[in-house]
Amino acid sequence: MAQPAFDTKRESIHRVHGYDKDAYTYYPVIIIGAGESGIAMGCRLKEVLGFDQFRIFDRQAGIGGTWWINRYAVSYKDLHEEGQRS
Numbered sequence: 001m002a003q004p005a006f007d008t009k010r011e012s013i014h015r016v017h018g019y020d021k022d023a024y025t026y027y028p029v030i031i032i033g034a035g036e037s038g039i040a041m042g043c044r045l046k047e048v049l050g051f052d053q054f055r056i057f058d059r060q061a062g063i064g065g066t067w068w069i070n071r072y073a074v075s076y077k078d079l080h081e082e083g084q085r086s
Contacts, residue, residue: 012053027055034058 011028029045031038034056045051056063 013055027053029054031056032058034060034063039063 013028014026015023016026017023029051031041031054035058038056038058042054042056045054
């Protein structure tokens with residue numbers, strides 16, 4: 001297994017300034033987008049580096065990315081019609 005390029009003991013998710021008004025949560029790694037690529041990146045971080053100190057952010061509340069947001073109503077219709085032709 002490859003050795004991580006960073007100190008995993010020091011690089012962990014933690015609160016900075018406790019509960020003060022300027023407090024925040026420190027994430028060593030953030031992944032923007034919870035679509036297929038974002039989820040794959042999280043999996044690779046865990047598989048290859050054994051690193052699980054990351055957070056995946058998406059503009060939606062759940063996962064799925066573009067395929068979840070954009071419901072293509074025509075796709076079902078097209079697939080259904082294609083199935084009837086054969």
